[in-house]
Amino acid sequence: xxxxxxxxxxxxxxxxxxxxxxxxxxxxxxxxxxxxxxxxxxxxxxxxxxxxxxxxxxxxxxxxxxxxxxxxxxxxxxxxxxxxxxxxxxxxxxxxxxxxxxxxxxxxxxxxxxxxxxxxxxxxxxxxxxxxxxxxxxxxxxxxxxxxxxxxxxxxxxxxxxxxxxxxxxxxxxxxxxxxxxxxxxxxxxxxxxxxxxxxxxxxxxxxxxxxxxxxxxxxxxxxxxxxxxxxxxxxxxxxxxxxxxxxxxxxxxxxxxxxxxxxxxxxxxxxxxxxxxxxxxxxxxxxxxxxxxxxxxxxxxxxxxxxxxxxxxxxxxxxxxxxxxxxxxxxxxxxxxxxxxxxxxxxxxxxxxxxxxxxxxxxxxxxxxxxxxxxxxxxxxxxxxxxxxxxxxxxxxxxxxxxxxxxxxxxxxxxxxxxxxxxxxxxxxxxxxxxxxxxxxxxxxxxxxxxxxxxxxxxxxxxxxxxxxxxxxxxxxxxxxxxxxxxxxxxxxxxxxxxxxxxxxxxxxxxxxxxxxxxxxxxxxxxxxxxxxxxxxxxxxxxxxxxxxxxxxxxxxxxxxxxxxxxxxxxxxxxxxxxxxxxxxxxxxxxxxxxxxxxxxxxxxxxxxxxxxxxxxxxxxxxxxxxxxxxxxxxxxxxxxxxxxxxxxxxxxxxxxxxxxxxxxxxxxxxxxxxxxxxxxxxxxxxxxxxxxxxxxxxxxxxxxxxxxxxxxxx
Amino acid sequence: xxxxxxxxxxxxxxxxxxxxxxxxxxxxxxxxxxxxxxxxxxxxxxxxxxxxxxxxxxxxxxxxxxxxxxxxxxxxxxxxxxxxxxxxxxxxxxxxxxxxxxxxxxxxxxxxxxxxxxxxxxxxxxxxxxxxxxxxxxxxxxxxxxxxxxxxxxxxxxxxxxxxxxxxxxxxxxx
Numbered sequence: 001x002x003x004x005x006x007x008x009x010x011x012x013x014x015x016x017x018x019x020x021x022x023x024x025x026x027x028x029x030x031x032x033x034x035x036x037x038x039x040x041x042x043x044x045x046x047x048x049x050x051x052x053x054x055x056x057x058x059x060x061x062x063x064x065x066x067x068x069x070x071x072x073x074x075x076x077x078x079x080x081x082x083x084x085x086x087x088x089x090x091x092x093x094x095x096x097x098x099x100x101x102x103x104x105x106x107x108x109x110x111x112x113x114x115x116x117x118x119x120x121x122x123x124x125x126x127x128x129x130x131x132x133x134x135x136x137x138x139x140x141x142x143x144x145x146x147x148x149x150x151x152x153x154x155x156x157x158x159x160x161x162x163x164x165x166x167x168x169x170x171x172x173x174x175x176x177x178x179x180x181x182x183x184x185x186x187x188x189x190x191x192x193x194x195x196x197x198x199x200x201x202x203x204x205x206x207x208x209x210x211x212x213x214x215x216x217x218x219x220x221x222x223x224x225x226x227x228x229x230x231x232x233x234x235x236x237x238x239x240x241x242x243x244x245x246x247x248x249x250x251x252x253x254x255x256x257x258x259x260x261x262x263x264x265x266x267x268x269x270x271x272x273x274x275x276x277x278x279x280x281x282x283x284x285x286x287x288x289x290x291x292x293x294x295x296x297x298x299x300x301x302x303x304x305x306x307x308x309x310x311x312x313x314x315x316x317x318x319x320x321x322x323x324x325x326x327x328x329x330x331x332x333x334x335x336x337x338x339x340x341x342x343x344x345x346x347x348x349x350x351x352x353x354x355x356x357x358x359x360x361x362x363x364x365x366x367x368x369x370x371x372x373x374x375x376x377x378x379x380x381x382x383x384x385x386x387x388x389x390x391x392x393x394x395x396x397x398x399x400x401x402x403x404x405x406x407x408x409x410x411x412x413x414x415x416x417x418x419x420x421x422x423x424x425x426x427x428x429x430x431x432x433x434x435x436x437x438x439x440x441x442x443x444x445x446x447x448x449x450x451x452x453x454x455x456x457x458x459x460x461x462x463x464x465x466x467x468x469x470x471x472x473x474x475x476x477x478x479x480x481x482x483x484x485x486x487x488x489x490x491x492x493x494x495x496x497x498x499x500x501x502x503x504x505x506x507x508x509x510x511x512x513x514x515x516x517x518x519x520x521x522x523x524x525x526x527x528x529x530x531x532x533x534x535x536x537x538x539x540x541x542x543x544x545x546x547x548x549x550x551x552x553x554x555x556x557x558x559x560x561x562x563x564x565x566x567x568x569x570x571x572x573x574x575x576x577x578x579x580x581x582x583x584x585x586x587x588x589x590x591x592x593x594x595x596x597x598x599x600x601x602x603x604x605x606x607x608x609x610x611x612x613x614x615x616x617x618x619x620x621x622x623x624x625x626x627x628x629x630x631x632x633x634x635x636x637x638x639x640x641x642x643x644x645x646x647x648x649x650x651x652x653x654x655x656x657x658x659x660x661x662x663x664x665x666x667x668x669x670x671x672x673x674x675x676x677x678x679x680x681x682x683x684x685x686x687x688x689x690x691x692x693x694x695x696x697x698x699x700x701x702x703x704x705x706x707x708x709x710x711x712x713x714x715x716x
Numbered sequence: 717x718x719x720x721x722x723x724x725x726x727x728x729x730x731x732x733x734x735x736x737x738x739x740x741x742x743x744x745x746x747x748x749x750x751x752x753x754x755x756x757x758x759x760x761x762x763x764x765x766x767x768x769x770x771x772x773x774x775x776x777x778x779x780x781x782x783x784x785x786x787x788x789x790x791x792x793x794x795x796x797x798x799x800x801x802x803x804x805x806x807x808x809x810x811x812x813x814x815x816x817x818x819x820x821x822x823x824x825x826x827x828x829x830x831x832x833x834x835x836x837x838x839x840x841x842x843x844x845x846x847x848x849x850x851x852x853x854x855x856x857x858x859x860x861x862x863x864x865x866x867x868x869x870x871x872x873x874x875x876x877x878x879x880x881x882x883x884x885x886x887x888x889x890x891x
Binding site for chain 2: 694
């Protein structure tokens with residue numbers, strides 16, 4: 001079982017346990033909103049995850065349960081004892097479904113039937129076995145009469161065939177049992193003149209066009225007795241050739257297989273052909289020791305057992321598998337908790353090294369300072385390397401969505417292409433884990449709400465096939481992830497109407513389109529009137545926003561009606577140790593992540609026009625909002641109040657602002673320490689760190705401060 | 717059954733209470749709730765936090781908030797002197813253990829208080845919010861308040877930060 005499935009099983013277990021806890025808690029405290037939400041979330045998340053894995057029975061069961069829970073959540077249905085009991089059964093049933101589908105890969109009929117009974121009780125409606133009906137329909141589609149494929153069979157009998165009791169005609173006749181002989185070309189060019197003609201020798205060859213559903217092996221079996229007296233080539237029909245190539249693609253590439261084995265596995269050649277060619281290879285090698293040994297693939301192509309394309313494809317595949325195998329061989333699997341401990345220790349090392357450095361400076365121990373500098377350098381390298389251990393490429397996460405896109409396009413009869421760029425961009429594993437869920441939501445939203453039906457697209461003058469692109473790149477210490485679709489774009493009027501309906505904005509409030517787009521991150525806002533299987537229950541976007549916030553990231557949405565929507569996420573590369581830039585204002589020290597610092601300028605410089613009222617400076621022609629750190633953070637006045645002020649320009653994405661500070665202390669390695677629950681909602685402060693002196697310094701939440709500065713400038 | 721409970725209680729010393737003073741009043745918390753008692757160290761002010769949140773301190777490499785009990789009980793900051801201490805406690809918040817410091821004027825002693833000495837909190841007159849009181853007990857002829865730490869250190873109350881209202885306009889999406 002692969003890791004992803006393992007994760008799915010674990011997550012489902014956890015969610016189902018939460019669901020059970022919530023149900024039990026609700027018995028004691030009926031109507032507890034948080035618990036009801038947790039019930040809903042459990043079903044919703046399992047449904048979504050099962051969708052990614054294509055575990056349709058799980059999706060089919062959890063979807064109606066989720067609908068019922070949505071009714072409970074909106075107050076449309078009371079959660080009485082009977083319903084609670086049913087939901088507990090649903091929880092058990094889901095667990096059983098997950099167990100079976102991940103274990104044996106399919107669901108027993110009795111379990112499916114149990115599910116329908118349960119859903120009937122739950123919804124009061126007869127649940128037609130939708131899956132069975134679907135399957136039946138699909139079956140019909142697959143058996144569309146395209147007619148059996150054409151095979152090309154070449155038979156060349158040896159002269160001794162007749163003498164050995166082989167009757168060519170009987171084989172051809174026997175072929176009739178497997179299909180139809182459509183055409184037959186007789187080759188008689190070997191026929192000698194009448195004087196040399198031996199009536200007991202066979203001179204004939206046949207090309208047979210053969211119509212059959214039989215496999216190559218079955219056809220080969222027909223000629224089993226003639227194998228010694230006849231050269232047999234069976235060339236598959238074009239459609240089958242395609243099928244072979246496809247099967248070749250689907251062969252697992254977790255270990256290197258030999259070419260012959262691969263061709264055999266997809267059924268392109270028969271066992272006999274393979275041993276024949278291998279034998280020929282050996283014979284050739286012994287016969288002409290000097291000559292280069294022809295590869296098996298070459299021999300097989302020469303013998304017309306397989307097409308050159310297929311052999312090339314197999315060779316390509318083999319190459320890839322080899323590369324992957326050699327790549328994997330150089331990897332070591334390490335428990336991520338161990339890495340976490342290592343990184344914590346490195347963090348402590350950084351802090352204690354800073355303490356040593358400080359002491360050495362204080363004591364003026366000149367001869368030690370060089371040693372300290374050297375060890376500091378080493379510690380820095382250890383830190384970078386330790387952090388690097390947790391870096392993984394985002395490509396694997398992106399690839400998970402191929403399946404989603406394929407399934408959704410099929411389900412919704414949309415045509416969607418997924419374009420992935422920047423898959424090799426690296427970021428912290430812990431960040432990757434936390435970004436997967438929000439990304440799933442965003443991708444599903446784009447597929448569901450963004451990209452239109454093909455007819456609609458053609459009418460709008462766009463290609464029928466929609467494009468969803470996932471892109472990632474690094475930008476000033478952040479990773480930027482973009483999800484872009486070329487769909488209809490967001491409908492500002494509808495979002496606004498919905499926001500007004502749920503009281504999020506007042507009818508007379510003036511908002512720009514961009515501000516309206518941001519509203520979709522508010523709780524309970526979904527403009528799709530009908531909930532679909534994919535998204536549209538309004539749980540998605542606010543959760544997405546919260547997840548991104550928790551990662552100290554920002555999410556931006558941009559949309560052009562008719563052209564598409566782009567969601568841009570900026571995330572810090574790591575959550576553990578950063579390079580910091582220390583400043584102080586009125587004697588209090590704060591740390592700004594160095595990667596966000598653009599430049600520092602002197603505030604008094606007359607070159608910059610400072611507009612005190614409207615809170616901006618003219619920085620080389622650029623209007624730069626600024627705020628005074630001391631004022632914003634309400635730092636009490638102290639004696640050495642007045643100083644030469646500096647302006648630190650920070651940037652995230654295209655948002656920029658300046659902070660007025662008193663002193664610039666310079667760079668330092670910053671081990672991020674969580675600030676605890678009390679401060680979790682604080683705007684302006686994102687974390688803390690321990691300085692070499694043992695003092696705690698706070699890390700500024702640059703994003704929050706930029707927003708504050710920008711808003712301040714607009715207010716004035 | 718009762719017997720077993722009693723044995724457990726004795727074995728774990730759960731009838732032992734640490735008494736300390738806040739603005740001259742004596743309070744007590746169960747000794748099991750106290751992880752350690754430390755001298756006042758350097759505390760870093762957290763901007764916009766409530767006054768009751770005195771700051772954050774470095775507790776052997778980890779950062780923990782320090783709650784000023786005098787401020788929390790009577791809106792008066794504790795004046796630091798050489799007897800001022802920080803009581804380090806660990807409380808469970810939504811399933812996570814959170815280490816916090818409580819700034820107290822001075823510690824007194826460890827006393828034994830049996831469950832049968834507990835008395836309900838009075839409606840008023842105890843000097844602090846009734847909800848902070850888990851029990852009252854009589855000790856040396858005086859009443860002493862046994863604190864309800866979950867309430868005193870309530871994260872939802874302490875995490876309110878100043879400037880939330882007057883800055884609400886800034887929380888709108890930028891641009």
